[in-house]
Every structure is written in C-alpha cells, then in structure tokens.
Amino acid sequence: MIRFEQVSVTYADAAEPAVQGVDLTVPEGELCLLVGPSGVGKSTLLNAVCGLVPHFTGGTLHGRVTVDGRDTRTHPPRELADVVGTVGQDPLAHFVTDTVEDELAYGMESLGLAPDVMRRRVEETLDLLGLADLRDRAIGTLSGGQMQRVAIGSVLTAHPKVLVLDEPTSALDPAAAEEVLAVLQRLVHDLGTTVLMAEHRLERVVQYADQVILLPGPGAAPVMGEPAGMMAASPVRPPVVELGRLAGWSPLPLSVRDARRKAAPLRERLSAVAVPSPGPAAVPAADAEPVATVAGLGVHRDRTPVLHGVGLTVRPGETVALMGRNGAGKSTLLRALVGMHQPSAGSVRVGGAVPHRTRPRDLLRRVGLVPQEPRDLLSADTVDGECAAADRDAGAPAGTCREVVARLLPGVRGAAHPRDLSEGQRLALALAVVLTARPPLLLLDEPTRGLDYAAKARLVEVVRGLAAEGQACVLATHDVELAAELAHRVVILADGEVVADGPTEDVVVSSPAFAPQVAKVLAPLPWLTVGQVARSLEGASA
Amino acid sequence: MSAPHATRSTALHAGAWWVWALGLATAASRTTNPLLLGLLIGVAGYVVAVRRTDAPWARSYGAFVRLGLVVLGIRLVFAFVLGSPIPGTHTLVTLPELPLPDWAKGVRVGGRVTAEGMLFALYDGLKLATLLICVGAANALANPARLLKSLPGALYEAGVAVVVAMTFAPHLVADVQRLRAARRLRGRPDRGAKALLQVGLPVLEGALERSVALAAAMDARGYGRTAQVPPAVRRLTSVLTLGGLLGVCAGTYGLLGDSGGGYGLPLLVVGLGAAMAGLWLGGRRSVRTRYRPEPWGVRAWLVSGSGVAVAALMIAANGYAPGALHPPAVPLTAPVLPLWPALSLLVGLVPAVVAPVPARAGGGAGAGRSARSSSPARSAPSAPSASSDSSAPSASSARPSASDPFTKEPTQ
Numbered sequence: 001m002i003r004f005e006q007v008s009v010t011y012a013d014a015a016e017p018a019v020q021g022v023d024l025t026v027p028e029g030e031l032c033l034l035v036g037p038s039g040v041g042k043s044t045l046l047n048a049v050c051g052l053v054p055h056f057t058g059g060t061l062h063g064r065v066t067v068d069g070r071d072t073r074t075h076p077p078r079e080l081a082d083v084v085g086t087v088g089q090d091p092l093a094h095f096v097t098d099t100v101e102d103e104l105a106y107g108m109e110s111l112g113l114a115p116d117v118m119r120r121r122v123e124e125t126l127d128l129l130g131l132a133d134l135r136d137r138a139i140g141t142l143s144g145g146q147m148q149r150v151a152i153g154s155v156l157t158a159h160p161k162v163l164v165l166d167e168p169t170s171a172l173d174p175a176a177a178e179e180v181l182a183v184l185q186r187l188v189h190d191l192g193t194t195v196l197m198a199e200h201r202l203e204r205v206v207q208y209a210d211q212v213i214l215l216p217g218p219g220a221a222p223v224m225g226e227p228a229g230m231m232a233a234s235p236v237r238p239p240v241v242e243l244g245r246l247a248g249w250s251p252l253p254l255s256v257r258d259a260r261r262k263a264a265p266l267r268e269r270l271s272a273v274a275v276p277s278p279g280p281a282a283v284p285a286a287d288a289e290p291v292a293t294v295a296g297l298g299v300h301r302d303r304t305p306v307l308h309g310v311g312l313t314v315r316p317g318e319t320v321a322l323m324g325r326n327g328a329g330k331s332t333l334l335r336a337l338v339g340m341h342q343p344s345a346g347s348v349r350v351g352g353a354v355p356h357r358t359r360p361r362d363l364l365r366r367v368g369l370v371p372q373e374p375r376d377l378l379s380a381d382t383v384d385g386e387c388a389a390a391d392r393d394a395g396a397p398a399g400t401c402r403e404v405v406a407r408l409l410p411g412v413r414g415a416a417h418p419r420d421l422s423e424g425q426r427l428a429l430a431l432a433v434v435l436t437a438r439p440p441l442l443l444l445d446e447p448t449r450g451l452d453y454a455a456k457a458r459l460v461e462v463v464r465g466l467a468a469e470g471q472a473c474v475l476a477t478h479d480v481e482l483a484a485e486l487a488h489r490v491v492i493l494a495d496g497e498v499v500a501d502g503p504t505e506d507v508v509v510s511s512p513a514f515a516p517q518v519a520k521v522l523a524p525l526p527w528l529t530v531g532q533v534a535r536s537l538e539g540a541s542a
Numbered sequence: 543m544s545a546p547h548a549t550r551s552t553a554l555h556a557g558a559w560w561v562w563a564l565g566l567a568t569a570a571s572r573t574t575n576p577l578l579l580g581l582l583i584g585v586a587g588y589v590v591a592v593r594r595t596d597a598p599w600a601r602s603y604g605a606f607v608r609l610g611l612v613v614l615g616i617r618l619v620f621a622f623v624l625g626s627p628i629p630g631t632h633t634l635v636t637l638p639e640l641p642l643p644d645w646a647k648g649v650r651v652g653g654r655v656t657a658e659g660m661l662f663a664l665y666d667g668l669k670l671a672t673l674l675i676c677v678g679a680a681n682a683l684a685n686p687a688r689l690l691k692s693l694p695g696a697l698y699e700a701g702v703a704v705v706v707a708m709t710f711a712p713h714l715v716a717d718v719q720r721l722r723a724a725r726r727l728r729g730r731p732d733r734g735a736k737a738l739l740q741v742g743l744p745v746l747e748g749a750l751e752r753s754v755a756l757a758a759a760m761d762a763r764g765y766g767r768t769a770q771v772p773p774a775v776r777r778l779t780s781v782l783t784l785g786g787l788l789g790v791c792a793g794t795y796g797l798l799g800d801s802g803g804g805y806g807l808p809l810l811v812v813g814l815g816a817a818m819a820g821l822w823l824g825g826r827r828s829v830r831t832r833y834r835p836e837p838w839g840v841r842a843w844l845v846s847g848s849g850v851a852v853a854a855l856m857i858a859a860n861g862y863a864p865g866a867l868h869p870p871a872v873p874l875t876a877p878v879l880p881l882w883p884a885l886s887l888l889v890g891l892v893p894a895v896v897a898p899v900p901a902r903a904g905g906g907a908g909a910g911r912s913a914r915s916s917s918p919a920r921s922a923p924s925a926p927s928a929s930s931d932s933s934a935p936s937a938s939s940a941r942p943s944a945s946d947p948f949t950k951e952p953t954q
Contacts, residue, residue, distance in 0.1 A: 050762050081764030093755035096706065096763075098598075098687055101550060105833035110764035112829035119834065136550065136901070138597050140712070155763065340723055364729035376724035379740055393729045437729070 001162060001194045002026040002049055007063035009044050009053055018044045021221030022063070024213065026196060028161070031188045031208055033227070034198040035234055036215030038422045038452045042198040043089075045215070045222075046164050049196060050086040051077040068161050082111055085155025086164045089450075091147045100142075100150055101126075101135045107158045121157045129153045129183055144326045145176025149183060156187070163187065165197035169204055170449060173325040173478045174513050177204050184208070200452050203238035203481065203517055206231065207255035228252045236453045239481055240517045242530040246537075259521040270525055270533065273540045288315045291441045291472045292337060292367070296346030299332055299496075306332045307496045309346070314441060314472045319463065321487035321504070322476040323514055329496040330476035331372065334443045337474070338369045350441060364394060368434035369443040370427070375418065377430045383421075384414035386433060394437035404432040408462055424455025431462070442466065444475040448482050460485045484508060484516035484528040504528065545841075548595070548898035550834060556684035557692060558842035559893075563680030565849025566890050569856035570672040573867040574665040577879045578887065579672045585890040586679040593893060594682045595900040598712070606678020610671030617667030621659055623651065628871055630656030662871035688836065695825030702765075706756065710749065717745045769829045776827075783820030789813020841896050848892035855886035 008020035019041035026032050034042050047053040051072040054061045065072045068083045077086075085107075088094055097103045104125055108118045126132045129149045134142065142150065148168055155163065168184075169177035185208055187193040199205045206212070212230040215222045223230070228251040231241045240259050244252040247266050253259035292314045299307040307329045314320055322330045335341050336348055339355030348355055351366035358366070371377060380386040387401035394400070405412065409428040418426060427447060434442065444463075448456050456479075463473055463486055477483055483490055483504065490507040492500040492514065500507050505526045508514045519528050527533050546552045563586070570582050587607075594600040623637070633654050640651035686708060690701035721741045731737055760766075793810025859882065860867055866880035 052758055052762060056758050056761055077758075077761045078764045078767050081762060081767070084762070086759070086762040088755065088759060090755065093752055094759040096702070096756070096760055096765075098685075098705075102687070102833070107763040109830050109833050110767060112767070112831050115831060115833065118831065122833070140598060158764070335723075338727060340726065360726045360729045360731070364727075369727050371720075371724060371727070373720075376721055376744075377727060379744060390728070433728070 001028040003066045005064045011059040024224045029192040030210040031195045032211040033209035034213050040215040050084045051080045084162045085160035087151045089166045091151035094151045103154045125153045125157050162194045256520045273536045293349045298345030299341045300344045317470045319473045319487050320489045321483035324493035328493040364437045367441040368439040370430050372445045374427045374430035378418040390433040390436040401436040423450040442473045448479045480516045548900045552898045555836045555838045555842040556689035558846040559684035560680045561846035562849030563676045565853040567673050567676035568853035572856045579668045589894045590679050593897045600682045603678050603682035610674040614667035614671045621663030625650040626659030628659045628662045630658030632657035658871045695828045696821045771827050779823040782816045786813045786817030844896045845893045852890045859883040
C-alpha cells in the first residue's frame with residue numbers, strides 16, 4: 001500500500017539528510033507503528049507519505065514514495081487527500097470549521113463529493129467513532145480525547161486507504177487514549193484501513209501493532225519487522241518489554257495479558273523476597289515543616305467550580321504526583337499554588353506566603369512552575385541569553401543558571417536557539433531557569449508530553465536527585481509509569497475534588513486506570529517499576 | 543405554527559437573521575424617539591434571549607450591548623465637555639471655558655452645558671447604540687461561518703480566510719494570557735510597554751506557526767483542488783469580472799455625479815450583470831460541493847420578512863407622524879410613545895415565535911451520552927475559560943485542557 005524506494009530526505013538548511021536509506025513496503029490493512037528516539041525523522045517519514053514532504057516543507061526527496069500506486073512526486077498533498085488521511089500532533093491545528101459535523105464534511109467538500117454521499121458518510125463516521133452526541137458541538141468545547149476522535153473522523157470521511165497519525169495519544173489521559181486506540185483497532189479490523197503511526201508512549205500502543213518500523217538513530221536506515229522481534233532490538237521499550245527482558249521471557253510479551261501468563265514463576269520468586277523499599281529515595285520525614293499547605297481550596301472560573309475543598313500538604317524532599325483525567329483540575333491546582341488563581345474558598349500557603357498576594361519577584365524564591373509548554377517560559381534567542389536573564393530575574397550571581405544547565409543538560413551549545421532544542425532539552429532548560437531561584441517547591445505540569453524514553457529517564461534521574469537534596473516537587477501527569485518511578489505519594493483528583501491521597505503503591509496498585517504496567521503484571525504484589533523488580537531479584541540472589 | 547427544535551435540518555438560514563437584524567437597524571436609523579428605540583432594543587434583546595444557542599459566537603451579544611453603552615457614554619461626555627450646537631435655555635452647569643486661539647474657531651471646550659444639548663446627545667447616542675445592538679443580535683443568532691458558506695463558489699477562498707481569521711482571534715487572546723502568566727512565573731512584571739513587546743513577539747510567532755500548521759492540514763485535506771477549465775473560459779472570466787467591476791464603478795459615479803444622469807443606471811446594471819457572470823464562471827474552476835446547505839424555507843421568509851416589514855413600516859411612519867418619531871430637544875418636551883409606530887416595531891418579534899427553538903444545554907439534543915464523554919449540561923455553557931473578560935467568542939481556547947475543567951463525567 002505504501003512503498004518507500006531508496007528514499008532519503010534532506011531539508012534545505014541541513015547538512016545531513018533527515019532520513020536516508022528508507023526502503024520498505026507497508027502492506028494493506030496493517031497497523032504499522034513507527035518507533036524511535038526523538039529527532040530521528042519519524043515525522044519526516046510520516047509527512048513523506050501524505051506528500052507534505054517535500055511539497056509543503058521544502059527540502060529534497062531522493063528515491064520514490066508511492067501510495068496506492070500514486071507517486072508523491074507528481075501528486076501534491078491535495079491530490080492525495082482521497083487516499084491518505086493525515087492527523088498531525090496537535091488536533092487543534094487541524095480544524096478548519098467550528099462544529100463537529102461541518103468538520104467531518106470539510107474534506108469531502110474539498111474533494112467535491114455528491115451531497116447525498118457526504119450526508120451518508122458523515123452519519124456513518126459519527127456512529128463509527130461514537131461522535132453522534134457531539135455532532136452539533138462547537139469544537140472548542142470538546143475534551144482532548146473527543147478532539148482527537150473528531151480529527152480522525154474528519155479525515156476518515158474521505159474514505160482514505162491509508163491513515164497517517166503523529167502521536168495520537170501523547171496528550172491524552174489513559175482512558176481517552178484507550179478510546180482513540182479502540183477506534184483505530186476497529187478501522188484496521190473492520191475496514192481494512194492501513195494505519196501508519198508514530199507514538200512515544202509505546203506502553204499504550206505496541207500491543208496493537210502488526211508491524212513495527214524501527215528508526216534506530218539519526219541517519220540510520222529503518223528496519224521493519226514483527227513487534228516482539230523489533231522490541232528486542234529497539235533502544236526504546238515499554239516497561240512490560242523491559243520486564244520480559246529482565247525475566248528472560250521469549251518471545252517478549254507486548255501486552256500485560258501476555259506478560260501475566262508468563263509471570264507466575266516470577267511472582268512466586270518475588271513473593272518470597274521481602275516487600276521492596278517503597279520509593280527510589282528515602283521517604284522524607286513526616287514531621288518536617290511543610291513547604292506548601294492547601295486547605296479546603298475552592299477555585300471558580302466563570303462561576304463554575306473547578307476545584308472544591310482540596311487539601312494538600314507537601315513536605316521538603318517529597319515528590320507528589322497529581323493524577324486524574326483531562327480537566328480534573330490538576331493544572332488549576334498547580335496554578336493556584338503559584339497565585340494565578342484567586343481562591344474562592346479555603347487557603348493556600350507556600351513557604352508562609354499567600355501566592356496570589358505575593359509579588360512575582362518574591363514568589364519566585366518560594367515556588368517555581370514549569371508549564372505544560374516549557375517554551376512559554378523561554379523568551380531569549382539563545383540558551384546563554386536565557387541563562388543570563390534567569391540570573392537577573394532571580395537576583396542570583398551570574399553563571400548560576402548556566403551551572404544548572406550544565407548539570408541537567410550536558411553538552412548543549414550556549415549559542416543554540418531554544419526553539420532548535422528537542423522537547424527534552426527544552427524541558428531541561430526551562431527547569432534550569434526555574435531552579436535558578438532555588439525555590440523549595442518545584443511544580444511540573446505534564447512534563448513527559450512529547451518526551452521519548454531516554455529523555456524521560458533523564459528527567460526521572462534529575463527529579464530524584466533534587467528530591468534527595470530536599471527539594472519538594474509536585475507533578476501533574478497522565479503518565480502512570482512516571483508517577484510510579486518518581487512519586488512518594490499520589491493524589492488523584494476527580495471533578496475538582498481529591499478522591500485518593502496516599503503512598504504511591506497503595507493508590508496505584510488498586511486502580512485499573514492508574515496502575516503502571518509492572519503493577520498490573522505482578523498484581524497483587526506491590527512492585528511498581530522494572531527497577532524495583534531488578535533490585536529485589538539481585539537482593540534475593542545475593 | 544409552533545416552532546420546532548433547532549437541528550441541523552430545521553436551522554434557520556443565517557441570511558434570514560441578518561436581513562431581520564438589518565431591518566431593525568434600518569428602523570432604528572429612522573427615529574430618535576428614545577421610547578421607540580428602547581422598544582426596539584427590547585424586541586431585539588427578547589428575540590436573542592429566547593432564540594440564541596450556547597455556541598461561542600452567541601456570547602458576542604453582551605459585548606455588543608456593552609459597546610453600545612460605551613458609544614452612548616462617549617457621545618454624552620463629548621456633548622458635556624465640548625458643548626453642543628443645539629441652542630438651549632436650561633443651563634445645567636457652566637464649566638470654565640478653555641480659551642482657544644483664533645484658528646480653532648468653532649471648537650469650544652467647556653462652557654455652558656444645557657439640558658437641551660445633553661438630551662439631543664442622548665437621543666443621538668441611543669440611536670447609534672441601537673444600531674450596534676441590532677448588529678450584535680444578528681451576530682449572536684446566526685453562525686457567521688454558515689453565512690459565509692452561502693457565498694458563491696468563486697468567493698469561497700475569501701470566505702475560508704475570514705472563517706480562519708475568526709477562529710484565530712480567540713487563540714491569540716488565549717496565547718497572550720498564557721504568555722503573560724509565564725512572565726509572572728519568571729518573576730517579571732506583566733504590564734507595561736516592554737512586557738507587551740516581549741509577549742507580543744512570541745504570540746506572533748505562535749500565530750504564524752499555527753497558521754503554517756493549519757495550511758499544511760488544509761492542503762493534506764484537499765483544499766485548493768481545482769478542475770481543469772479551458773483557457774478561453776478563464777480569459778472570459780477575467781474579462782467579465784474586471785470589466786463588470788469597472789462598469790459598476792463608472793455607473794455609480796454617473797449616478798452620484800450631477801452630469802451623467804443618463805448613462806449611470808444602465809452602466810451600473812450592465813456592470814453588475816457582467817461581474818455576476820464572471821463570478822459564476824469563476825465558480826466552475828472549483829470542484830467543491832456543499833454539505834447540507836441551509837434551505838431558505840417558510841420560516842426564513844417569515845423572519846426576514848418581519849425585519850423588512852419593520853423597516854418599511856418605520857419609513858412609512860416617517861411620512862404620517864414625523865413629529866412623534868423625532869421628538870424635539872428644543873424646547874424640552876417629554877417624548878410620547880406613538881401608538882402605530884410602536885405597534886409596527888412589535889412585528890420584529892415574529893422570529894421569537896417562528897424561528898426554531900435552539901437546543902439548550904441540558905435539554906433536548908445532547909442529553910443522553912456515554913459516561914466517558916463529557917456532560918453537555920455543564921460543558922457547553924461554561925466552556926470559556928478565558929472569555930470572562932474578553933468580548934470575543936474566545937471559548938475555543940488554544941489548548942485542549944483550557945476548556946477541560948468543565949468536561950467531566952456526570953457522576954458525583
């Protein structure tokens with residue numbers, strides 16, 4: 001269905017090709033997953049299929065890409081619109097109209113389909129994706145998962161034979177991601193659509209893939225094969241595969257179900273071992289003076305309660321994960337801690353100050369927030385400029401920020417533009433900027449969005465290091481694996497209220513949505529991460 | 543005929559609402575009687591109250607009302623400070639008058655403020671405010687995007703540009719708010735010219751990136767596909783459109799000027815005809831079809847007809863009761879409500895009966911829904927996380943989570 005013949009792509013101002021030596025065929029009706037670390041050209045490869053590379057992005061494409069027999073060299077993206085449906089990383093950037101139904105029809109209108117055909121396909125698509133109740137809704141009022149489904153629906157109505165998706169579940173909470181993946185499953189199984197997608201969160205998708213295309217590194221030729229085989233060679237692996245490698249299972253399990261079938265002996269071995277130490281770092285003292293206290297907090301927006309009666313205490317050296325579905329109030333709670341929302345009830349104290357009445361200059365030394373989009377925080381043209389500005393803002397001696405950057409982000413050039421950094425590097429830079437003022441409380445909003453496993457591992461290391469030095473940290477995240485690795489405590493928010501608050505292993509093991517893969521495999525044993533299992537096994541054999 | 547619930551198939555044509563609102567606006571421009579203007583505002587406000595949806599654009603009505611009040615206020619302040627050419631005998635206060643040089647003759651700052659002058663300014667300002675409120679009503683009742691969809695095919699590209707621009711404005715507002723919040727996080731002041739400059743650049747950068755992403759998405763979805771048109775037809779299209787527009791210009795000039803009374807009208811008509819033919823021919827290049835165009839049915843006729851009727855009756859009333867429609871400010875008299883013009887304004891209430899009833903949140907259309915997807919009861923009316931202080935329909939916020947706090951399961 002999709003054929004790459006000796007394809008290499010070089011962008012206009014780049015010395016090296018973004019991808020090269022691509023020579024593979026994706027058969028019809030397969031769900032094909034594109035895997036690899038950040039910056040190896042996954043998006044380039046995806047965009048080459050729909051013709052945006054090189055017609056829209058510029059650059060030189062050598063070789064030939066054919067989709068359903070059409071050569072992308074002679075067919076610009078609009079001429080491929082009826083065979084390839086493309087959904088980019090940000091569904092919001094994809095929408096042209098303002099209501100769901102119009103959005104579904106937009107592509108067909110451009111193709112000039114007959115009105116009765118359009119009508120029928122819109123109805124079919126509404127049913128197929130479970131959007132019938134949303135048909136008249138304005139797109140701006142949808143939740144993240146709904147938007148992603150509408151975006152997929154809007155390209156499906158043209159009945160494309162190929163669907164190209166870039167990170168369809170990265171920004172979604174676990175349940176919404178399931179929703180989207182269920183739809184993709186259905187398309188592949190019932191309609192024979194060929195799906196090609198890139199996704200960092202392998203733990204969510206690898207079990208559904210028929211084929212995996214692995215881009216091992218920048219400039220290296222991609223390899224294609226069966227998921228289990230490819231996972232053995234891949235530099236990026238979901239926890240369930242890591243566990244399989246650790247336990248020496250063959251073939252490697254890709255889903256929790258596969259792993260549980262093989263895990264009985266491992267569970268036996270582990271249950272003989274003492275219960276693992278709860279967190280990676282020592283649990284902070286419970287009697288230390290808290291760095292932040294939230295009591296009975298209520299926040300309203302437009303008279304709608306967003307938070308209601310929320311209580312939270314954070315002590316030095318403690319890492320707290322805030323979890324809950326999209327829109328449960330996680331970000332609002334973080335913003336209330338930096339004084340962006342005025343409480344309508346209850347109180348917020350951060351280092352003894354009331355955040356929304358404290359001047360930004362003073363608040364900076366009490367609490368720091370890295371927002372969901374770290375780029376918002378960066379305004380200078382170069383990394384060095386950013387560091388100098390951060391030193392000035394914090395009143396720190398010159399070079400303080402640069403030192404932190406060197407620690408978090410070794411080997412980054414000072415003259416680099418923040419925009420040219422990878423997602424992970426940008427996050428580290430924003431983190432360094434915030435840490436320059438040495439706030440005792442650090443807040444991270446959805447830090448793993450768009451990060452690959454390597455960048456995530458680095459983040460985990462950094463935050464653990466900080467916690468060991470007594471830094472308190474609150475992170476709002478959908479990423480259950482991250483929470484399991486980092487958090488001493490998990491607080492689950494639903495509908496603006498705290499519904500669970502306790503040590504990580506108590507809260508997440510019992511929850512179907514928030515349990516990490518290792519916990520699901522080993523349940524009812526309280527092991528959460530592959531690292532813990534490895535340490536326990538070493539301890540047992542020693 | 544009782545009105546059905548508004549669905550996609552019964553929805554009123556957007557053009558009908560605009561004709562209705564422009565009819566009311568025309569009526570407003572024909573009177574300065576504050577009682578009649580007040581009645582007109584009441585009529586428009588009532589129809590908006592019973593027939594507007596929960597959609598983002600429907601919230602713009604409040605912004606227009608506020609704009610109207612601001613216009614009224616400015617008119618009064620000017621009349622108070624700068625005086626008014628209306629002669630009057632009832633002096634309210636006497637402000638100290640600013641001596642101005644000779645060349646500024648005719649301009650007065652300060653001086654006597656008369657009740658007559660202020661009353662005249664009030665009538666005048668009220669008329670402007672009513673016009674604005676009528677336009678606001680059309681904006682709130684008709685989806686602007688749907689109106690643009692009714693454009694002829696050749697103008698489609700321009701229509702898309704306008705729609706895209708309209709959805710971008712709320713994104714920009716959200717971007718500015720987000721970046722100002724980020725400045726706070728870095729311990730910097732978020733006000734002042736320097737702050738605005740530093741926020742302004744990233745905002746523009748973000749807008750540019752978003753438009754590039756949107757252009758890519760539109761390209762990949764088939765935007766801009768064209769059909770093959772013979773070169774002769776293409777040339778004919780250009781000639782007709784250009785020639786027609788020239789004809790329209792010359793004809794209008796002839797009509798308005800003193801000399802060319804003879805050739806003005808025919809030239810205008812021929813020019814219009816040629817331009818229309820050019821647009822129609824130009825539409826053949828586009829392969830687009832239209833999804834569920836709104837039919838112009840009986841209800842659309844009634845709604846638009848009621849607006850036209852209000853305008854016509856008011857113009858007629860200028861013939862039989864000019865005094866009551868323009869109560870004099872000198873001498874001071876209390877305006878009276880003329881019966882027949884007032885009754886004729888009430889014709890404008892027809893849409894409140896015949897237009898389809900919008901599906902309100904919590905009732906009708908979106909009530910039953912799976913547990914996972916959000917509850918319409920709360921999500922729909924409360925979506926604007928950022929719009930409380932901005933007039934624009936900024937509900938469609940830039941990132942998904944901004945509207946999220948309200949999309950929750952209906953479980954509690």
